[in-house]
Amino acid sequence: MPVDHQLIYELLEETVGPDYVSDDPAVLEAYSRTGWILGRKLKRRPGFVVLPSSVQEVQAIVRMANKYKVPFIPVGSFLHWSCQATYPETIILDFKRMDKILKIDEKNKYAVIEPYVTYTQLQAEAMKRGLWLPVPSSGGNTSVLANHLFCGSHFAMHRIPYYARAVLGVEWVLPSGEILKLGSAGYGDDYFWGEGPGPDLRGLMRGYVGALGGLGVVTKMAVRLYPWTGPDAFHCRGVFPEKVVEFPKDLAKLYLAIFPSTEDAVNALYEICRAEIGMSLHLLSTTMAMAPMAKSREEFLSLLEAFKDIKEFILFMSFKTSPRVMEYDRKVLQKIVEENKGYLIPDEMVESLQEGIPETIRSAVSMRILNPMGGYDVFRSWAESLDKLLDQLKQAKAFLEEKYPDFIHFYYMIPLELGHYGHIELSILYDPLTHLDEAMECQNVGIRQDAEQKMYVTGSAGPAHEILGPSYGNYQLLLRKIKKKLDPNNVSNPPYPIDITKT
């Protein structure tokens, strides 16, 4: 049945007021594609953009969407392509009016937030209270709640968990419009605890990667915070890479180590984890480090040429939880690097990089990764043991070099939770004017390889479930049942997390 556009507009206007709904083509155009280059292919204007101010307004919109069978999409900072409408007359729920930090509990170290609270906002407020949370490299501008629902990887995962494991109490408007509260929030109005009473449904709500707005709208969430020994605020001026930040020089220290082989580097990662030192630990390809620093494609390519003999390095960051801890970290790191045939780059040579530490703590550079070539995407990403990641990385790199020689690739590997497992992303850079179709094909090849090799995939979204499912106990059938049960009218960001119009 065709949607009566005018009727829906009037109902939205009644719900949120005339100032907070729009179907102006210029506004809709702005919501028609994200910063993610692959989204260009899916570009489509939504029907309406609406800014609710409360959970009651969200419920009313969701109920109305069900009644008239109009799809809706909850969005955060609108970075991922799953925020783009795939059906006509889609309603975009933009939470710019629901941007409050409702509580910071200093003693129990958590915050209760609305959907549009950004990392920068929450981190800055937390730091005033001796607390913090790391910002993912998607940037300080992204929504804490959206990122805790989707992905959730950050630079300090060596020490602080992947954010799927940092969600506490939740207020969730199901695709039907009913409210479901998870964790302690389900028992009273206290959000301090994520598990129980009753079954813990956070796996259903987000799993490892997220439901991409396909299972309703989360309107309130408690997230963990962590102890912070740095300043209450750090002021900055200018734009990266020329940004100047007032930040205590002795708060954190960066070390870079190079190794004769990736095996040696991974052995060193294991030992660093075993020693439980440091805040941040990465095996990083030099190409990835160069991408945000370069100011042009020419500069990027010449930096790659200049550093072509150093393919990768370990980046280790120590935090001053106490001066003795930093000294201990340094000694243990040095010993481990030497024992694994590595070489610690002298302090004077990494002096200028120390200036970049605040940029990792409150990241704003990641979109610069896209700049040098214009196109960026993740070819393959997994969560596995570090050894398994190493084997797969070698194979996948060799495959890219042979089959897609036009792409530049880079990777990073992070041991998670002191090495209990690890996360890796192997990404491609390409010119979207000439190589967009090839990049999309390459991504599909990657998903099929994951299915064949039965890797624990961390970046699967949307159609990937159909390809991966048969190799993993046909989980796509269960996912389809869940979507059908929770969203029988298929209005919550279809076709995510899976398309239920197919059998």
Ligand SMILES: Cc1cc2nc3c(=O)[nH]c(=O)nc-3n(C[C@H](O)[C@H](O)[C@H](O)COP(=O)(O)OP(=O)(O)OC[C@H]3O[C@@H](n4cnc5c(N)ncnc54)[C@H](O)[C@@H]3O)c2cc1C
């Ligand atoms: C260059 C680049 C670097 C990146 N680096 C990282 C990284 O380091 N770590 C990482 O974790 N991710 C990363 N990402 C991936 C991803 O884009 C972000 O995790 C995510 O976009 C962050 O939040 P957002 O506010 O932009 O969410 P959005 O893109 O707005 O939303 C993400 C998904 O969540 C859904 N959603 C949003 N709000 C709600 C809600 N209230 N209820 C239910 N569903 C909702 C949306 O429908 C969408 O499907 C990166 C992306 C790019 C382009």
